[in-house]
Amino acid sequence: MSGGHDPDEALVSGVGRGDPASVRAFVSAKLPRMAALAFRMLGDATEAQDVAQEVFVRVWRHAPTWRPGPARFDTWMHRVALNLCYDRLRKRREIAVDVLPEREDDGPRPDAGLMAADTGARVAAALAALPDRQREAVVLAHYQELGNIEAAALMEVSVEALESLLSRARRGLRAALADLKTQ
Amino acid sequence: MNAERFKLLADAYGANLDRWPANERAAAVAFMGEDPDAPVWLADAESLDRLLGAAPSPAPSAVLREEIIASAPRAKAGWMRRGAWMSGAGLAAACVLGVVVGANLSGLYLEEATTDVSTDVSTVFDGTAYFDALEISG
Numbered sequence: 001m002s003g004g005h006d007p008d009e010a011l012v013s014g015v016g017r018g019d020p021a022s023v024r025a026f027v028s029a030k031l032p033r034m035a036a037l038a039f040r041m042l043g044d045a046t047e048a049q050d051v052a053q054e055v056f057v058r059v060w061r062h063a064p065t066w067r068p069g070p071a072r073f074d075t076w077m078h079r080v081a082l083n084l085c086y087d088r089l090r091k092r093r094e095i096a097v098d099v100l101p102e103r104e105d106d107g108p109r110p111d112a113g114l115m116a117a118d119t120g121a122r123v124a125a126a127l128a129a130l131p132d133r134q135r136e137a138v139v140l141a142h143y144q145e146l147g148n149i150e151a152a153a154l155m156e157v158s159v160e161a162l163e164s165l166l167s168r169a170r171r172g173l174r175a176a177l178a179d180l181k182t183q
Numbered sequence: 184m185n186a187e188r189f190k191l192l193a194d195a196y197g198a199n200l201d202r203w204p205a206n207e208r209a210a211a212v213a214f215m216g217e218d219p220d221a222p223v224w225l226a227d228a229e230s231l232d233r234l235l236g237a238a239p240s241p242a243p244s245a246v247l248r249e250e251i252i253a254s255a256p257r258a259k260a261g262w263m264r265r266g267a268w269m270s271g272a273g274l275a276a277a278c279v280l281g282v283v284v285g286a287n288l289s290g291l292y293l294e295e296a297t298t299d300v301s302t303d304v305s306t307v308f309d310g311t312a313y314f315d316a317l318e319i320s321g
Contacts, residue, residue: 018258027252035243045241052243056251123238142197142235148204159204166195170231177234 008073016063027056030074033144034081040139041085043128051084071153078144078154082136089132119180126176134169141166184210190224198229 006012011029014022034055038048058080066073127135133155140151141162152162189211196202200211215221 015255018256020255020257023255024252027248027255031243031248031251035247036240039240040238048241049243049247053247053251053254056254060255119234119237120239123234127238138235141195141202142232143240145202148196163191163195167191170194170197170228173235174231177231180234 006068006072006074009068012063012066012073015059016066026059030059030077031056033074034077037078037081037139037144038085040127040143041082041132041135042088043124047088051081051088054084055081072150075146075150075154078140078146082154086132122177122180123173126173129176130169130172134165134172137162137165138169138173184214186214186218186220189214189218189221193224193228197232197235198225199232 008026011022011026015026031052035048035052038051039045042048042051055077059077062076127138130138136155137151140146140154141148144151146154148159148162152159155162155165157165184207188207192203192207192211196204200208203211215225
């Protein structure tokens, strides 16, 4: 959500016309952003690439008829990517429910030592353990660097609700990573 | 801005004031000069920001990028896009003219030449159809 000029307007227009230079420039600019968003939401590089690819399939269909409006094209892409991520998260849960009786979650994780040695992996695991909406808030506001109004609009919540989600998420992350904070 | 609000914003958005709501940044900066606890809260938020920055984010491969670029619909060539049927008709007319002139010229040198122009014209329009087919498949 932005109002005003959409910085992607000229590129999207070129993409809509099938201009090869615009397509190349657009993909170079947006692919890392979409792949990062999907990876942070899903925690899986292969799935993130699939989501990014699917986002661009939608872009090819949407760009020829797109006209600048209140929402930026980049915001629309974020919405598409998030929807695709939530589809996959839902499927994961369905599968997890199917196999739940066979899982044993008690006791130390076999990879705990390895994860302690790798701060990045620890942080990724802590992010993945957050409730989906809290993780979405962190991904949009912190990693994707969207403004609070734009992030709140994307999540279809008020700015106050976004701040509440962010606070709870960061509190959870702080607790999960407490042993790393002093290092 | 008061301490409660400042702490909430630091908890929510982290230590980088550029990520805070634009309409509260100036007040936050002013508050930092007033409350000695404010820098402490920011330092706490910054330590979590640093950890978040350590989370991996694999860059998409060049192969994926090229695959996505190749999947984009491509524009038709300029001459086809701009009134292709007119170009085809112009080409056909030029061909007809060529056939007629050719037939007349051949008549000058070969007395027995009786070119059936209508047959050649139909052949020419078959050629036009071929160009239309090219446009569709392109």
